[in-house]
Amino acid sequence: MTKEIKIREISIGNGQPKICAPMTGKDRTALLEEACKIREVKADLAEWRADFYEELSNEERFLDMLREIRCELGEIPLIFTIRTASEGGNAEISEKEYEEYILAAAESGNADLVDVEYFSHENVSDLISRLHRTGVKVIASTHDFEKTDDSNILKNRFIDMDTSGADILKMAVMPQKFDDVADLMQVTKEITEEYTEKPVIAMSMGNLGSMSRIAGENFGSAVTFATVGKASAPGQFPVEELRMMMNALHKKNVED
Structure with missing residues (x-):
């Protein structure tokens, strides 16, 4: 049984999966435009993919940008993410630089959650403890943009x-075939029912995996990602389109 986590006014792990819209703008103008659109479409969560930001290496400017995004979003919870090249992102940075950036974001008080690439860093549990001491919640993440490993490997990673x-x-x-999508959904269902009470986010990317972005309520995924601009990963739907499909599926589930 998943125990919900409340971030501002949003409960993650309770009810329909929450819709998170990533911001991938390279500069201030693009990012504030995306933040405004996220507020307009009433996404449940926002994610700043700071690895797209062209001034990430300037700590003062990236922290100012984070503050401005926080103000523009109002009470929409914000995830701070730097996706490194090894996990499909744009950031070519050292492990030390990665830790410095995410800790600075956490310490600023302007991020509600911080994404940590779990298998890309040594002493990751220590890093998570340091982040927790700032008051943020932490998402442990893993990404594979090439394949889907077998069910036992996926389960053990969780x-x-x-x-x-x-x-x-x-x-x-x-996914390389539909069975890969089904495997991830089945593993997620088992993990949420038998192994952890924490909210789980699971998605199969690309067109083949699109059902996993819609049907999270049926297999235990608590958050799904959708676009207001450029997609941050293959297979993302626009926010309003995804919401319509999820609402239709939820209605069908209730009726059945």
């Missing part, structure tokens, strides 16, 4: 992340 102290567990993988 179990490993669960031991880290992170508040939410996230996995995104690329």
Whole structure:
């Protein structure tokens, strides 16, 4: 049974999956435009993919940008994410730089959650503890943009992340066949029912995996990602389109 986590006015792990809209703008103008659109479409959560930001290396400017995004979003919870090249992102930075950036974002008080690439960093449990001391919630994440490993490997990754102290567990993988999508959904259902009470985010990417972005309520995924601008991963729907499909599926589930 998943225990919900409340971030501002949003409960993650309760009811329909929450819709998170990533911001991928390269500069201040683009980012504030995306933040405004996120507020207009009433996404449940926002994610700043700071690895797209062209001034990430300037700590003062990136922290100012984070503050401005926080103000523009109002009470919409904000996830701070730097996705490194090894996990499909744009950031070519050292492990030390990665830790410095995410800790600075957490310490600023302008991020509600911080994404940590669980398998890309040594002493990750210590990093998560340091982030928790700032008051943020932590998402332990893993991404594979090439393939979907077998069910036992996926399950063991979830179990490993669960031991880290992170508040939410996230996995995104690329399917090569429909069975890969079904495997991820089945593993997620087993993990949420038998192994952890933490909210889990699971998605199969690309067109083949699009059902996993819609049907999270049926297999235990607590958050799904949708666009207001450029997609941050293959297969994302626009926010309003995704909401319509999820509402229709929820209605069908209730009726049945």
